[in-house]
Amino acid sequence: MNLFSLVVVISKLLRPSVSEGDKGDEKEMAKSILKAVVFLTPIFGITWILGFFVLIVDLSDGVIPMIVHYSFTILNSFQGLFILLTACIGEQKVREALLKHVTSASKSAKTEVSSKITSSIAKK
Known part of the structure; x- marks a missing residue:
């Protein structure tokens, strides 16, 4: 299933996005595929390694098998x-949009607090 997800x-x-219109640069496409493989391989690999450890330590009793089982379950669920x-960390457009959203939200929160303070001072 993990290999299918990676494919x-x-x-x-490999598909061009709507905003790009044409095929795009082959070098950028290869770079994005390599980036996806580099990011997704550890995520898929860690859970597979823990899955093999579950099979190995399943024969024994104790705290270590329980830790391996719980960590396998938690990492697979997340x-x-x-x-x-x-994916969000890997894409520059997403990071920029998130940063823009966070900075605009913090600015609006600051102006809302300052307007509440000035209105409460004006009432007194």
Whole structure:
């Protein structure tokens, strides 16, 4: 399933986006595929390694097998979140939009607080 997911991501990266219009630069496309493979391989690999450890330590009893089982379950359940976060960190456009949103939200919060303070002072 992980290999299938990786193939789907790479095939989606090969398609030009709506904003690009044409095929785009082959070098940039290869770079984005390499970046996706570099980001997704550790995410998929860590869970597979823990899965093999689950098989190995499953025969023994104790605290270590329980830790391995819980860590395997937790990392597998959050795998989609990790993929989303690495995709957001990996794309410069997403980082810029997120930074713009955070800075505009903080500016609006500051102006809202200052307007509340001035209105409360004016009432007194």
